[in-house]
Amino acid sequence: MVMTILKKVRRTLLGVVAPPPPAVETQDDVFARSVRLGDQANAQRKWEAAAEHYRTALSIRPASPAIQVQFGHAQKEMGLLPQAEAAYRQAIAADRNNADGYLHLGHVLKLQGRRSDAIAAYKTATRLGIDSNPGRDARRELEALGETPPTALRIDIPPLLLEPEHARLVHAIHAKTWTVALEGVRGIANRDESPGLRLLEAQLLHVLGEMDEAEASYNASVGPSINRDAFAALKAFYRDCGREEEASGVVLRELAYRLDAGEPFDNLAPLLSELAALGRLDDAFSLAPRVFPSAARSADAAGRTAADVKRDRGAGIFPPAMAAAVAARLGEASAAFDVSGEAAQATLMRQEAEALAARP
Structure with missing residues (x-):
């Protein structure tokens, strides 16, 4: 026993105690280090080094959308456009909500002279990136290309989702993780009975580019009720799809609903004007007799007249070339x-007629 202790003391004094084994670098450590080095090289515009470090990181976690985008940037800067495109597509495949991935995919497609493909990518980025820098950048790219950007969608959160049990769903909407939000809406029992939930489902499908399903859900959200938000969203949807005839049909449908409900003139006149502005003069004039009697009143009756409405609105809803024709009719x-x-x-x-004829 004493000899064993003495041997240990002797080894210590001679400095021959074995050092502790080196720490084993985990895959997570390699990933983090590779991303850090890639970002440093990227900031220094050392594209080849950045690409190599990002490639190492992606060999460990290939489904990393943000790293795929950075890898794509490095490839693009080196002039490797097909490889950059592949990286951006990998980012999108890993995350359908990736507005930034679609924006940069649009850039690299434009650089390759693939204009129509670039426009499609920019439009998707615009829809996904509501109120975000990628969405705004994509909108500017479309305008620079002479294209009309998609309507800026507004996501309507129904009051029933403000209950605590729906907090995760509401958070997903605010975080723009649209696929998670859609899954949450579809997990709510009896959602088909709520026009507000059907409208939200339609808007999420629209953002994600699922146009056939979106159309069905938009129409279901309108239903037999008068939901101004749903009608406006359905019109915007048809216009995004380039289906102007269907968009004007929604105006006609809403006007008919409101007439049947006996709504006042102030609610009906803007829709009648919108029909005329869309070029559906025959429909507008066929419904005019039903709209105007709803507001007929004696000369001394209180309330606003049609002329008051037109002056308040400045008759601006009518295209100038159409105003004179409408006034004549x-x-x-x-x-x-x-x-x-x-x-x-x-x-x-x-x-x-006088108000229209007098418009600036």
């Missing part, structure tokens, strides 16, 4: 009402 209708003895309707029609 309103004048003819007013004269016809005068002949038939319907003075209130004739007065309203005449005031409409």
